[in-house]
Amino acid sequence: MANSPTKTVEQQKAAAAPITTMSVVVPALAWFIPGAGHLIQKRWIRGVLLMVSVVAMFVLGLAMQGHVYKPNGGDILDMLGFVGDVGAGGLYILARANDWGQAAIAHATADYGTKYLIVAGLLNFIAVADAYHIAIGKKP
């Protein structure tokens, strides 16, 4: 039994998803700059399309007078709104730094803007997961 190839659960997990520099850097970069996680791995077309989609949604959301949520402990929908917004990474930080998305809603379609901002963040979360899967070799 001394030469038994059996591994502990921890060893199996480590072998399944090795921690490399890329597997750490890529998700962080992909979150901060939408599409950059793909671009850094030379998936140029995918990266550009993801970047354009997420950035365009976020900018259109702001242009439609959408609301940018702040960290809060109040209503559950407000908390979820914040979670969605923060997915946009650097865009969210930029919006908060410039106090964008805080004006009173002036027209009916502004609510679409709020949804655009939230969904831009949620789509970026999906893009982050995809970039991570490419980084660990799970996806071509």
Added chain:
Amino acid sequence: MNLELSHFSAAVLFAVFASVVFGITQRNTSREMIRYGLYCFAMFVGGVIVAGWVMWILRR
């Protein structure tokens, strides 16, 4: 900047961007990505049109 889109154009733009991200992230090959992206777009826009007609019927 103050952009006021109609309900339909806002929904179609939403469908375009969401479909692009879904297509890229949920499939492995370029061909599958395009097909799935188009499928998602058709489902989004089709859903909007169906929902619009359902609301129109309910209102009558």
